[in-house]
Amino acid sequence: MKVLVTGTAGFVGSHVARKLLARGDEVIGLDNLNDYYDVGLKKARLARVQAYPGYTHVNADLADRDAVEKLFATHKPERVVNLAAQAGVRYAATNPHVYVSSNVTGFLHILEGCRHHGVQHLVFASTSSVYGANRDLPFSEHRPAEHPLTLYAATKKANEQMAHSYAHLYGIPATGLRFFTVYGPWGRPDMALFLFTKAILAGEPIRVFNEGRHKRSFTYIDDIVEGVVRALDT
Numbered sequence: 001m002k003v004l005v006t007g008t009a010g011f012v013g014s015h016v017a018r019k020l021l022a023r024g025d026e027v028i029g030l031d032n033l034n035d036y037y038d039v040g041l042k043k044a045r046l047a048r049v050q051a052y053p054g055y056t057h058v059n060a061d062l063a064d065r066d067a068v069e070k071l072f073a074t075h076k077p078e079r080v081v082n083l084a085a086q087a088g089v090r091y092a093a094t095n096p097h098v099y100v101s102s103n104v105t106g107f108l109h110i111l112e113g114c115r116h117h118g119v120q121h122l123v124f125a126s127t128s129s130v131y132g133a134n135r136d137l138p139f140s141e142h143r144p145a146e147h148p149l150t151l152y153a154a155t156k157k158a159n160e161q162m163a164h165s166y167a168h169l170y171g172i173p174a175t176g177l178r179f180f181t182v183y184g185p186w187g188r189p190d191m192a193l194f195l196f197t198k199a200i201l202a203g204e205p206i207r208v209f210n211e212g213r214h215k216r217s218f219t220y221i222d223d224i225v226e227g228v229v230r231a232l233d234t
Helices: 011-022 039-050 065-075 096-116 151-170 192-201 221-233
Strands: 002-006 026-031 055-059 079-082 121-127 174-179
Touching (some): 011 026, 151 174
16 A cells, blocks of 8 residues: 655654554655754654655655645555644744644645545544643543634644545545644654653753643553554554
């Protein structure tokens, strides 16, 4: 199977790509290697993916319509896993435009590619942040998520609505997955696990929020990858 995986230099994307390649799938990877965090880490992840002969890399931005259209026309992927996005909740306070460019405009380009090239299934990353002000615990995909509290969450909720409309209008099978704080090897250095560890090793205080009265669920990367691949195959 030929699969387009976006964000292959990213944390989840690199793991998903390697899983698909290891089982014999052909992977077309897209990433723009932006400098939101250490580019060296992204290049190191990508090198692990590029070690597989079945991998082809396209260095491009999802927001570049011509580049995405060319990718679909040239490589004709059978299925798509869209994991490329501008992540991070607080970063949106100072850089809002990049979220709309990558997460909304970029996702539209993915949907259009799927529409015009007969893609069999689109699996895309949403986020648990879409639950926002919802106080019904535990969270459930069967409950409304109409009150996102951050721009990042709003863009990912928009992805869910856009995919729903394209599925209805053009018959594109699409599955959105709401990830809960993924952690594990090769993870993002801006996340709590690495920030806490770095502070502990340096003998520095850990920065906590809400006066320490804070709980959060984390999901191990291998479980996320398993879920993504199983969804893709369905």
